[in-house]
Amino acid sequence: MTRIRFQRSLEDLKENLLVMAGLAEQAIQRAVEAYRVRDLSICDLVSRSEIAINRLEREIDQAALDLLAMEQPMAIDLRFILAVIKINADLERVGDAAKSISDRVRSMEQMAVVELPVDIPRMASMASGMVRKALQSFIEADAEVARSVLSMDDAVDAMNRAAYKALTKVMAEESHIAPQALNALMICRSLERVADHATNISEDVIFWVQGADVRHHKSPTGGRDAHAGR
Amino acid sequence: MGVGIEVTNLNAWYGTNHTLQDINLNIPANHATALIGPSGCGKSTFVRCLNRMHETNPIARVTGLVRIGDLDIYKDAKPVEIRRRVGMVFQRPNPFPTMSIFDNVAAGLKLNGYSNRRSLDEIVERSLKDSALWDEVKDDLKKKSGASLSGGQQQRLCIARALAVDPEVLLMDEPASALDPVSTSKIEDLIFQLKSQYTIVIVTHNMQQAARVAEKTGFFLNGRMVEFDSTHKIFTNPSDKRTEDYITGRFG
Amino acid sequence: MSEQKPRADHKVRARFRAISDGAATGLAVLATLLVVTPLVAIFAYLLYKGASSLSWAFFTQIPKPEGEEGGGMANAIVGSAVLLALASLIGVPVGIGGGIYLAEFGRGTRLANAVRFTADVLNGVPSIVMGISIYALIVYHQRRFSAFSGGVALGVMMIPTVTRTTEEMLLMVPHAVREAALALGVPNWRSVLSITVRTASPGIITGCMLAFARVAGETAPLIFTAFGNSNWSVNLNQPIAALPLQIYIYAISPYDEQHKLAWAGALVLIILIVLAVSLVRFVASRGVLKGAS
Numbered sequence: 006m007t008r009i010r011f012q013r014s015l016e017d018l019k020e021n022l023l024v025m026a027g028l029a030e031q032a033i034q035r036a037v038e039a040y041r042v043r044d045l046s047i048c049d050l051v052s053r054s055e056i057a058i059n060r061l062e063r064e065i066d067q068a069a070l071d072l073l074a075m076e077q078p079m080a081i082d083l084r085f086i087l088a089v090i091k092i093n094a095d096l097e098r099v100g101d102a103a104k105s106i107s108d109r110v111r112s113m114e115q116m117a118v119v120e121l122p123v124d125i126p127r128m129a130s131m132a133s134g135m136v137r138k139a140l141q142s143f144i145e146a147d148a149e150v151a152r153s154v155l156s157m158d159d160a161v162d163a164m165n166r167a168a169y170k171a172l173t174k175v176m177a178e179e180s181h182i183a184p185q186a187l188n189a190l191m192i193c194r195s196l197e198r199v200a201d202h203a204t205n206i207s208e209d210v211i212f213w214v215q216g217a218d219v220r221h222h223k224s225p226t227g228g229r230d231a232h233a234g235r
Numbered sequence: 236m237g238v239g240i241e242v243t244n245l246n247a248w249y250g251t252n253h254t255l256q257d258i259n260l261n262i263p264a265n266h267a268t269a270l271i272g273p274s275g276c277g278k279s280t281f282v283r284c285l286n287r288m289h290e291t292n293p294i295a296r297v298t299g300l301v302r303i304g305d306l307d308i309y310k311d312a313k314p315v316e317i318r319r320r321v322g323m324v325f326q327r328p329n330p331f332p333t334m335s336i337f338d339n340v341a342a343g344l345k346l347n348g349y350s351n352r353r354s355l356d357e358i359v360e361r362s363l364k365d366s367a368l369w370d371e372v373k374d375d376l377k378k379k380s381g382a383s384l385s386g387g388q389q390q391r392l393c394i395a396r397a398l399a400v401d402p403e404v405l406l407m408d409e410p411a412s413a414l415d416p417v418s419t420s421k422i423e424d425l426i427f428q429l430k431s432q433y434t435i436v437i438v439t440h441n442m443q444q445a446a447r448v449a450e451k452t453g454f455f456l457n458g459r460m461v462e463f464d465s466t467h468k469i470f471t472n473p474s475d476k477r478t479e480d481y482i483t484g485r486f487g
Numbered sequence: 488m489s490e491q492k493p494r495a496d497h498k499v500r501a502r503f504r505a506i507s508d509g510a511a512t513g514l515a516v517l518a519t520l521l522v523v524t525p526l527v528a529i530f531a532y533l534l535y536k537g538a539s540s541l542s543w544a545f546f547t548q549i550p551k552p553e554g555e556e557g558g559g560m561a562n563a564i565v566g567s568a569v570l571l572a573l574a575s576l577i578g579v580p581v582g583i584g585g586g587i588y589l590a591e592f593g594r595g596t597r598l599a600n601a602v603r604f605t606a607d608v609l610n611g612v613p614s615i616v617m618g619i620s621i622y623a624l625i626v627y628h629q630r631r632f633s634a635f636s637g638g639v640a641l642g643v644m645m646i647p648t649v650t651r652t653t654e655e656m657l658l659m660v661p662h663a664v665r666e667a668a669l670a671l672g673v674p675n676w677r678s679v680l681s682i683t684v685r686t687a688s689p690g691i692i693t694g695c696m697l698a699f700a701r702v703a704g705e706t707a708p709l710i711f712t713a714f715g716n717s718n719w720s721v722n723l724n725q726p727i728a729a730l731p732l733q734i735y736i737y738a739i740s741p742y743d744e745q746h747k748l749a750w751a752g753a754l755v756l757i758i759l760i761v762l763a764v765s766l767v768r769f770v771a772s773r774g775v776l777k778g779a780s
Contacts (some may be wrong), residue, residue, distance in 0.1 A: 344680055
């Protein structure tokens with residue numbers, strides 16, 4: 006086996022990306038936990054991890070650029086590095102979504118806690134689950150696992166549409182809790198975005214592993230373009 | 236204008252060494268096709284079968300069909316005739332050392348009996364312009380010898396010499412491997428321009444060069460052609476694992 | 488403490504290297520002197536013994552009858568020129584042709600090996616044997632001595648040298664140059680003549696010159712063929728004078744006067760050979776080596 010140094014550099018790149026993925030996933034979970042228990046100290050944790058995520062994004066981009074310039078990667082190596090760069094961007098935006106959610110929680114601090122016809126923790130766990138599965142497909146370089154993520158997107162889209170309907174109805178009919186409903190709606194939108202990023206990550210994995218460009222596909226149920234996150 | 240090359244079941248031997256095994260491919264007209272592969276894989280031998288230079292070695296043998304345009308080059312014509320239609324540029328520039336620049340370019344014509352003075356002048360000028368050497372040598376055509384030029388210039392001189400006989404196909408066996416990066420770029424730009432008039436086959440061990448100049452690429456390994464496809468496909472997503480291992484440097 | 492030892496060792500080694508370098512250079516110079524000395528000595532001696540006998544008469548008059556004073560070797564000089572011209576006409580084309588065959592067309596064939604072997608043997612034939620052979624083959628049947636037979640004898644002696652050097656020089660032409668010609672669709676014979684031979688021509692010309700210089704001074708083959716002539720004659724069917732032959736005849740004569748002429752003749756012979764070789768080199772370098780290394 007030749008080009009040992011290069012192989013190691015690729016391994017390092019993969020590891021750094023996984024570290025970043027861990028941080029992003031954790032940020033989402035913390036943000037939703039903060040919503041559930043209305044604990045502002047958890048929001049602080051989310052803000053701190055966002056800083057770490059942004060720094061890692063820059064480092065990974067730089068490392069990928071260096072490899073492209075210095076090693077003239079071809080075929081699968083080239084696709085891998087391209088995939089890493091794209092997944093890098095998606096993970097950073099997952100971090101941004103977590104920050105948005107935590108900002109919503111902060112702005113709801115003074116508001117009363119009310120019952121709303123949405124199950125945000127459930128939606129969050131679905132979106133999170135998609136991200137985790139997408140990253141699993143990346144670790145294992147498994148296009149089939151990646152494809153299964155693509156089909157999970159429809160469920161999240163459906164939940165988001167239902168939430169939109171329910172919450173707009175609340176805002177119209179129960180205007181005294183409209184602020185809470187509005188913030189909840191924005192949180193749902195952030196979670197839907199997270200699901201989209203998970204789909205993007207899966208598409209990038211399929212591109213890397215199979216050399217197939219499956220972007221901008223219509224899902225089997227004719228759902229929304231899964232690429233809306235970009 | 237260039238013509239396509241059709242190769243069917245080509246086998247070649249050097250003595251008992253079965254250098255090429257069952258090669259089948261179609262080289263498109265007016266395109267540049269690159270042939271890559273590790274040392275000793277047979278790509279140079281293959282190219283030399285296309286202009287019947289392979290048989291200048293007394294222990295060489297060839298079977299199979301090579302059709303250039305509509306001509307079966309092994310049955311329908313003599314080697315000398317083929318080589319006037321299929322030009323060749325070698326790895327190390329080899330201008331004729333005793334001849335001036337002018338005579339070098341005109342050599343293919345003069346040695347085949349062509350002697351019309353005025354059209355020789357025109358042909359030499361056109362060939363030197365086509366090989367991007369005219370401006371550098373136009374004042375010294377008959378005064379300087381071919382061997383007094385720099386390496387990159389010598390190679391362009393050899394290209395001009397090959398073009399002067401107006402071939403349909405141009406074979407280039409690692410034409411830039413002995414040259415510095417600037418000369419290499421000039422040669423690559425040249426190939427790009429020449430593509431529209433000739434069919435070019437270029438053997439190279441430099442994959443980035445193949446990627447830069449050729450529309451189609453063939454990967455040779457141990458005397459066989461493993462994969463032949465668009466350059467884009469070969470270098471982004473090759474079908475054969477051996478191809479991928481070679482181009483990503485995992486070979487060996 | 489541990490540094491001192493390597494440094495001293497290094498100095499000793501350096502001094503040894505310098506001494507052996509100087510010794511080698513000295514030996515090389517000595518060897519060169521040993522080679523050059525005989526040549527210089529001969530030339531100086533010839534100059535000493537022969538220069539005084541050089542005169543206009545030497546170059547314009549034929550030998551006087553034995554015992555008389557004066558005379559020259561004009562006819563011998565002209566005769567040698569005729570003989571050498573004839574010899575070159577035979578030796579050069581045949582030799583070059585043979586060399587081309589051996590290098591380009593007959594490589595590895597049994598015929599080529601036979602030709603090469605023959606050339607080597609011919610090279611080793613003593614010149615007197617050559618003279619006797621040509622006597623038997625030509626002079627005997629024509630029943631007369633002639634310039635023609637002399638020219639043939641010298642020509643045949645030139646052939647092996649020209650053939651072998653032509654072959655060597657042609658083999659030195661890089662394969663790449665031949666391939667370039669073949670790849671242009673030039674037929675093999677044309678490529679050999681116009682490209683390979685042309686590229687090797689400086690070396691081939693040198694080979695011809697070597698052969699020429701060698702036969703220019705040959706005496707033994709001429710004894711039984713050209714025979715010598717004390718009168719003016721350029722008739723190919725008649726005996727003809729030759730400078731080396733004339734020197735020999737005068738050298739063994741009992742007359743002092745003729746001894747002096749022999750010395751002069753020897754000096755002139757050497758000078759003419761040097762001039763001829765220089766002229767050919769000059770012409771060759773002008774014509775062929777335009778700017779090429």
